[in-house]
Amino acid sequence: MAWSSPIELWPLGPAETEAMFCAIAGEEHRGKPALSTLLSLQEGVPLAIELLAHAAQGNDLVNLKEEWEARRTAVLEREGGARDRLRSWNASLELSIGSPRMTSEARRLLAVLAVLPDGVAQRDLAAVIPDAGPAAARVLAHMRLAYFEGGRLKMLSPVREYVKAAHPPAAEDLGQAMAHYGELARTFGPVPGTPGGTEATARLAPEAANLDGVIRRGLEEAAAGRWIEAAVALTHFARFSGHSAPMPLGRALEVAQRAGDERRAALCTQSLGDIALSHSQHDEARARYQEALPLHRQVGDVLGEASCIRSLGDIALARSQHDEARTRYQQALPLYRQVGSVPGEANCIRSLGDIALACTQHNEARARYQEALPLYRQVGDVLGEANCIRSLGDIAQAHSDAGAARARYEEALALYQRIPEPFSIGWTHRRLAAIAPDSAIRRRHIEAMRSAWHSIARNDLIAGLDQDFRS
Incomplete structure (x- = not known):
């Protein structure tokens, strides 16, 4: 099949892409696996695929991929003849970028868009280019240098790679964009896991790569402190949203350590521990908390010290090391009270109840939960409140009072869903499935459990559900 060379930036489908490449390259x-990787980098752009196919003639695909990693769109040049729009990807793009139809504002947005892998949400265009964002976006879409999809202005990878190298954004425009995305991280990052978490996650999830890239750029600045804090602010997003990668947190830790910033280094290290603990990576989490603890003490951060100690207790409790867990909670409790942290105090009391419950000391456990419950309600800690109520359900179930247990679990489930907190939603559905009055209700809880854990990629928890809940 013969292929022509139209200047067209709208992507082909995967089958067409492979057929076009192989018709030219062989x-x-x-x-071949290397071909799939190479073609995915071109995102179906016909001219880019054609030029890449010519570069593959007589070449090894692995070698070509390594050349792409080193030279990017400079690979998309045909040897011999004039350097025109059909033989050079870069020349083709320059014709569009230099077109009289392009405006100065469109060129500014083009340059900013190239450093944002997720593109720009339409709602953010005016914030990124305050004076003319929507008008500039219209020009870029008309010139096929960008396109609208799902409420976002996006740029295909081969276009982005060239523009990023050849047309970097002006410092003022880049600073404006970085300030906007940094504020998104600081404002919405801490919200998942609390009321409003659904909306915060929906705001941040489409921006994950943008946030990562912007914060990493900020971390290279001389005054990187606010960008370290932006990375830390995304901890709850990483814990509760299913976006499990710590994003730029590891790099933020390196920058803080290099600067001798013990306070921020402690925050980064503790946050990495929190993310590991939320994924049941107990060895990693414990190492992080043990590393953060002396740093908190050195800078006099009593709240950070208490939180690390309590989290070490959580790891011990998860491993049924009850004596160690009890000691940790008893160490953390007066520190939380010293700084007036009601949520921290409530967490320690509830966890002491968890130890009592694990040791079948139900009266003590009930008393601890009932002591912690009003503290959680006092500060509006929905997650803590839900945890207490669910544990009271566990006590009822241990006493074979299925009706009371079911009522407590349903009450807790409604609270978890307000946040939402998929990990705990799944475990609560598991409890409800175990005491379901009939098979239809049991199946409903099993599927809800599966859906909740699937949303946070906890395949380890999903495994074995069918075997555990055979009808």
Whole structure:
């Protein structure tokens, strides 16, 4: 099949992409893993695929991929003849960028868009280019240098790679964009896991790569402190949203350590521990907390010290090391009271109740939960309140009072869903499935459990559900 060379930036589908490449480069490349990787980097752009296919003639695909990693769109040049729009990707793009139809504002947005892998939400265009964002977006879409999809202005990878290298954004425009995304991280990052978490996650999830890239750029600045804090602010997003990667947190820790900033280094280290603990990576979490603890003490951060000690107790409790867990909670409790942290105090009291429950000391456990419950309600800590109520359900279930247990679990479930907190939603559905009055209700809880854990990629928890809940 012969292929022409239209200047067209709208992507082809995967089958068309492979067929076009192999028609030029040779059928021996079809189906090879390296080809799939190379083609995905071109995002289906016809001219980019054609020029890449010519570069593959007589070449090894692994070698070509390494060349792409080193030279990017400079690979998309045909040897011999004039450097025109059909033989050079860069020349083709320059014709569009230099077109009289392009405005100065469109060129400014083009440069900013190239450093934002997720593109720009339409709602953010005016914030990124305050004087003319929507009008500039219209021009870029008309010139096919960008396109609208799902409420976002996006740029295909081959276009982005060239523009990023050849047309970097002006310092003022880049600073404006970085300030906007940094504020998004600081404002919405801490919210998942609390009321409003659904909206915060919906705001941040489409921006994950943008936030990562912007914060990493900020971390290279001389005054990187606010960007370290932006990375830390995303901890709850990473814990509760299913976006499990710590994003730029590891890099933020390196920058803080290099600067001798013990306070921020402690915050980064503790946050990495929190993320590891939320994924039941107990060895990693414990190492992080043990590393953060002396740093908190050195800078006099009593709240940070208490939180690390309590989290070490959580790890011990998860491993049924009850004596160690009890000691940790008893150490943390007066520190929380010293700084007036009601949520911290409530967490320690509830966790002491968890130890009593694990040791079948139900009266003590009930008393601890009932002591912690009003503290959580006092500060509006929905997650803590839900945890207490669910544990009271566990006590009822231990006493074979299925009706009371079910009522407590349903009450807790409604609270978890307000946040939302998929990990605990799944575990509560598991409890409800275990005491379901009939098979239809049991199946409903099993599917809800599966859906909750799937949303945070906890396949380890999903495994074995069918075997555990055979009808």
